[in-house]
Amino acid sequence: MAGDFNEVLMGNDKFGGRAVNISRALRFQECIDFCRMIDIGFSGTRFTWLNQRPLTNLIQERIDKVFVNAEWNGLFPKASVQHLERAHSDHCPVLLWLNRSQDVKFPRPFSLLANVADPPGLPEDSRIWNKNIFGNLFHRKKRVLARLGGIQAALSVNPNTVLVDLERDLRAEFNEIAKLEEEFWAMKSRITWLVEGDRNTSFYHTSASVRRRRNRISCMKDSVGNWIQGEREIADYIRKGFSNLFTSGHSYAFRSAWNPPFWNHCLNKAEAETLVRPVSNDDITAGLWSLKAFKAPDPDGLHAGFFQRFWLLVGDSVREEVKGIFASGRIPVYLN
Template identity: 45%
Template sequence: METLPNRSTPLPRPFKFEEFWLSNISFPSVVSRAWNGGRDLVECINTFSRDASVWNKTHFRNVHHKKRRVIARIYGVQKALAAYPNNELNNLEKQLHQDLELLLDQERDLWALKSRINCMVQGDRNTSFYHVSTIARRNRNHIAVVMDDLGNWLTEEREVMEYFRSGFEKLYTTSHESGNRVSNLGYQCNAQLTDEVKSSLEERVSTKEIKSALWSMKPYKAPSPDGLHAGFFQRFWLTVGDSIKDEVLKAFSDRKIPDYLNKTHIVLIP
């Protein structure tokens, strides 16, 4: 029995901000360029997503592959030192160890973010713990086979996906276009807002409230569809803050939330 079948259906990989990008000194300039020019928040986010994807391929590529390559180079240098010791090889080994330490930190941050573990021991490189937590969560959430309404087992990945999709469509779809509203239930609701509360609701939201609301969010929980966590906006508040405040104030002024801010990821659990 194959308990962990390989994924045969290619799925689109959306953009996602990675915390270990912060370790590179050139990353803040990517953020600054995206938010430079007085563009709207949605334009800044789209520009940043595009530029950050290109920047990531140039500066990081695959962290795990780079780590294996650096380790292999260290082994090669150490073998050469054993046969022909010299200062040049000593300096190269020292530099490679520094590169490896940086890559290990990046790998730790990557797995910690993927594992979604809230409690992190600061300064402790628990890479293996985060890796195991991530793999365990993925295996626990993976559904390889399912039985349909006729009692048949569906084993193909595309069939399983289609079965769940059609099931949720039936669950959340109705043939009724409108419903009848009961006009009078025989009683009246006595709960009313006071004049003071009504007045406070009409007041203009302050920039202090906007910042306080952002800082009340956990930094690196599941991101929105744009791939940006709350921690990204908290970290670069001095750069992105004005565009966020303008967008929120505009939403309160127009009494309408932009469509892209209303989008979210919904996980439907079978």
């Protein structure tokens, strides 16, 4: 659903003129929620309409929008909206991309699901284990559904004990895959406030898709106001920005600023002693359990929930590693 809705949803969708009518904006939002539609965002200039008046009377609004429902969002997860340059109208053209090609393909990180049963042994390369032992979740689901359809069709023609048992086993396998799929989308959506045990796969899927679209950078404005498009150009601009941020043109620092004896003490004796005492097992355990289970996994894909669940197996190794880091004052390269 796309077009000129002649109404804004929030205050930052308008510049100049009268303040946004809160009552009308709320009714508009209630209508969108009732229809279960999603605003898929945009790239380019923020406002899609302006009244072409001088600055003192200038009014700009974002009133041209694209809304989709969850089913359409699932069919076109890479869809994006681009606001093009305004030329012959007071509205800017709105371009809907259904599947915009990517210039740069980044490797997808491995992530361990919460409901994976105790594995017979994790190999060093968890990606190989994920592919060979656990398998692709969506391929498994598609394969099981195809087999289940064939078995049920055969049952309707020539029922027998073998088919009945096989159909029961496939249904059990499908339920297991459905539970894994729910946890997969729950982990991606970063939602932790829903009641545990509810079957919200569709909601999690939509939330994860919206989050992925919101985090995608389609274009970026440089320091002089020009729009940069294309993933490779954006990546180069970001890399150059961080390089300039953490690079200094000074070749030395004044020694007068380095005079520790005249600095004010910030810690008392008891506090200072806590910083130099050896780290204990209780400290390590408390630190691990203070982390969210499925937030921000390491580069190897093993989030804190993995160590919490298999603590009886990996606890001794983790404690030894952490104590070694505190004793040496160095973090090994493979951990950093």
